[in-house]
Amino acid sequence: MIFKRHIVTAALPYANGGLHIGHLAGCYLPADIYVRYLRSKGEDVLFVCGSDEHGVPITIKAKKEGITPLQVVDKYHKLMGDSFEGFGISFDIYSRTSSAVHEQTASDFFKTLYDKKIFTEEITQQYFDVKAGQFLADRYIVGTCPKCGNENAYGDQCENCGSTLSPTELINPRSTLSGEKPVLRDTRNWFLPLDKMQPGIETYIESHKDWKANVYGQCKSWLNQGLQARAMTRDLDWGVKVPVQGAEGKVLYVWFDAPIGYISATKDYFNRQTVKARKGSWELYWKDKETRLVHFIGKDNIVFHCIIFPAMLMAHGDYILADNVPANEFLNLEGNKISTSRNWAVWLHDYLSDFEGKQDVLRYMLCANAPETKDNDFTWKDFQARNNNELVAILGNFINRTLVLTNNYYSGKVPAVGELNEQDRLVLEEIRKFPKRISDSLDQFRFREALGELMNLARLGNKYLADNEPWKISESNPERVKTILNISLQVSANLSILMEPFLPFSAKKLCDMLNIDQLKWNDTARTDLMTADHQIGKVSLLYDKIEDEAVVVQIKKLEDAKKMNELSTLKQVSAAKADISFEDFSKIDIRIGTILEAERVPKTDKLLKLKIDTGIDVRTVVSGIAGFYDPAKIIGQQVSVLVNLAPRKIKGIESQGMILMGENLNAELCFVAPVKPVENGSNVS
RNA sequence: GGCGAGGUAGCUCAGUUGGUUAGAGCGCAGGAUUCAUAACCCUGAGGUGGGGAGUUCGACCCUCCCUCUCGCUACCA
Incomplete structure (x- = not known):
């Protein structure tokens, strides 16, 4: 299948905290690299994302901080947006699910399924906490299990006897919010009957055996276990109102509305275009069979993007389904799981201020060490080594020595290429092979491999210089030196194009040094990009070494976080329970x-x-x-x-x-x- | 316990529709060199391929058992 255009989505980050390296490595960086690559190739591509701003945890956070949910999401929407921008994640639009366009889109989507009678409807008696003024999610209710007598069974199941319960079966229920006894009230909710839709979903999954093993395997696992109907509405006051009569006080389930956020973000993008917008409309990107939809996500999102969202889209009927879902695994940090609550993380906003101008170093590190096939570990020592031994020593060094030689011998004017010898021809031939090698890897979402090939081109350049030793023959054979440096400059120009998806900031810097515009993928494989007599720009170092001290500071930061944790754990000794009588x-x-x-x-x-x-x-x-x-x-x-x-x-x-x-x-x-x-x-x- | 994904050089990872000496980068050792941020370049050491059994002329790759890691799930009054 040849596609005419692409829509690439990156998981909507949940707006109740900041972003850390795990987010970047798992989802946003690969998505950005892929999109930049497609753009460079001249493909029609739209890259959408936004903040996921609904759901219970945000309301809880708001309550805890004594502010409104809107204030919570405003704060984190800004923080996350700034982090993305800081790292050059090149969304065409970074939208949000609290926007009017999203409310409308999600609402319409639900209404369509409702009118098509897709949902099954159920009126149930749900517990309502009068004191807290809200219906209670199942897990916020505890009580005595009717089957085994366990006094602390949850509303959805008893962990003691394993039986699946509904909250109404509990004896002596109590709200974990207020501790009060909740009252039963009738409530109606709408379910997506995934059980009935399983055959269609299976067909869909089976037609994508080419997906990454972890993704396909996870889908099969869910299908094997048998899908179950899921409620798509919740009794809550924060979210998209359910657009149906008699649904007051209900909102769409956050996992129903979040993926629709991709669609509304697309609309948001087109709404903001003034005169000469991209051709077509949002619908072209979501409803045309010649559009390729790709979701970048972390592995925790597989079921929603491969099963539930496609099921929703199928049920709706107008939409295309994802052609690929290249989910990454998780990134660990210094041997431990990244944990927001324990502050065991490298926060993107912290990195941006601690390592100003070094966005590409982290991009490089996280791509070279990306958890593509299994969980991976990020260590600061490795970060330093990657920078010093690879970016500085191989890539930066090659550029530097080429440009310094050009300045020394020709005052920065590109020398003309002369007669080619056998070795020159071999090198030129090699240069021409790299773009295809890299794109083959990127087309298969093999980012680490692609990045490795990029570095190999720089290695080739270093070897070429070392083999030909222009500094030794600058007196004896000036014509030869011209050719050698011309070729080295062609390698540099090719690097400036091929590195752009991975290292956009460095690419810009390199283009400035070469005094050329940022060229596109189609210009690669050419060996006449640097024309004779072209004056190169001011030369500086592409990368600086990272000294031990900088890394030590970061490691200390983590150790401090760990100590803080241990201290706060000590304080977590639970409070004394209420007095009881001796008789009790x-x-x-x-x-x-x-x-x-x-x-x-x-x-x-x-x-x-x-x-x-x-x-x-x-x-x-x-x-x-x-x-x-x-x-x-x-x-x-x-x-x-x-x-x-x-x-x-x-x-x-x-x-x-x-x-x-x-x-x-x-x-x-x-x-x-x-x-x-x-x-x-x-x-x- | 069930399901899924993994366990390949010190580290991070490739690979094979089963076929001769299992690869790369980094790290390490030695050499060469000085244009370059003591960088580059060359050479080398390092793997009983988690363990065991089986199928096969032949298995790292297939089958079975065991084991360890990660995720989901079950269970933990």
């Missing part, structure tokens, strides 16, 4: 018992089945301690047992009581046992 306490019967037998419960990771002599009897207790104790080594161990806890079945085994465990701040468990042996059945009080 005396209901609890805890005894000292001895473990007689212990074995793993099959098909579980954490469960041990224990036989315990409680002094009263010998009973079976199932406990989630397999991760901390080897069954063979705890025979004879004395433990504290809550003996009058109502029995319940766990994995088909009736557990008659509970072993009391101490838990440290790392969530590691240990037995609570007497410090010297006591008789089985002794009271703990």
Whole structure:
């Protein structure tokens, strides 16, 4: 299939925090490289993104900070937009889902599916927290499980007996927001029947076996498990209003409205064009079969972009579906997962101020080390090495020595090429091969490989200079030197084009040094880009070395974050619970018992089945301690047992009581046992 | 436990519809050189391909078992 135009999307970042290197490496950088490459080739391409500004977490953040949700998203929309701009992520439009055009688009989209009777409708009784003034998401309700008696079952399921619940089944429900008892109110919600749509989705996925293994595999995994209908509306006051009568106080599910954000961003783009806009309209980019839709995302978004959004588009009927979804894996930082809440991250806005003018260094690092096929680790030491040993030593150095020689010998005027020898011809031939090599890699979303080829061109240049040693023959054979430098300058000009998608800031700098305009992909493979007598510009270094100190500062920053975390963890000792009477306490019967037998419960990771002599009897207790104790080594161990806890079945085994465990701040468990042996059945009080 | 993705040189990764001596970059060692930000260039050392079994004339690549990492999921009163 030959496409006439492309629309490339990058995942809409959620507007409740800043952006870090993981975002850049996983999604925005590859998308930007790809788009810049397509543009350079003269393709018609539109690159859209925007802030995802709806959903519960934003309302929670607003409440916590005592501001409105709009204030929250305004703040982060600006912050994220600035970070993208700082790194040269070249969106044609960076829109937002709180915009009027998005509200309208998402609303219309929903209405269309509604009118086509795609949704299934369900009136359910949902719990409403009167004090908090809102309906409660299932997981914000806890209560007693009707099946096993667990008092802390969640509204959607009981983690004790594994049964799937609805909040209305809970006995003694309470809101985790206010602690109050919520009241039942009728509410109607609309579901996308993915179960019924599975065959169509399967056909779609099966026609894209060419997708990256991680993407295709993940889709298959979901399909194998069988899709389930998903509610596309929520009882919430922050979001796109459900455009249906009787849907007051409801908004579209954030995952319904977010991908539509790509469409509304496209509209937003065309709305902002004044006179001579890009040809066509937003519809050309979303409804024409000759448009190629590509979603760049991180691996956490695969199901939404490969299954739910296509299902929505299919149901709508007018839209094209994604031709590819090149999802990346995750980036770790210094051996640990990036964590926003623990501040274990390199924030883009911090980097921009700490490493002014070095955007391309991070772009290079994150592309060379991108988590394309598996999770990868970012270390500052590696960052420094990549800069010093590759950007400075290979690329920057080649440009520098070429330009310095040109200045020294010819006062900056490009010398004419003379008679070519065999080696010259070989090098020229090699130069011509690079554009195709790089585009072949980029076409397959193999960015690391493409970048490696770019560096190989610089290596070729270095080798050419080293082999020909113009500095040795500048006196004896001036004509030869002219040819050598002419060719070196042609390599430099080719580099300025090929590096642009990856290193746009450096490309600009190099063009200025060469005193040429930024050329396009079609100009590559030519070896006459630098014409004789052309005067080059002012020469400076393309990259500077990064000294140890700069890296040490960054590592220290992370260590500090870690220390802060440890301190705040210590403070996280939970507050004392409300007072109870002695009478309440005396209901609890805890005894000292001895473990007689212990074995793993099959098909579980954490469960041990224990036989315990409680002094009263010998009973079976199932406990989630397999991760901390080897069954063979705890025979004879004395433990504290809550003996009058109502029995319940766990994995088909009736557990008659509970072993009391101490838990440290790392969530590691240990037995609570007497410090010297006591008789089985002794009271703990 | 289930599903998915991975486990290839010190580090980061390629590769093979199964076929002779398994590749690259960085790091390391030695050499050469001075135009260049002690950079470039050349040479070299380094891998029982997570472990085991099987299929095959032959497996890093296929099958099975085990193991470790990551994600989803189950389970952890």
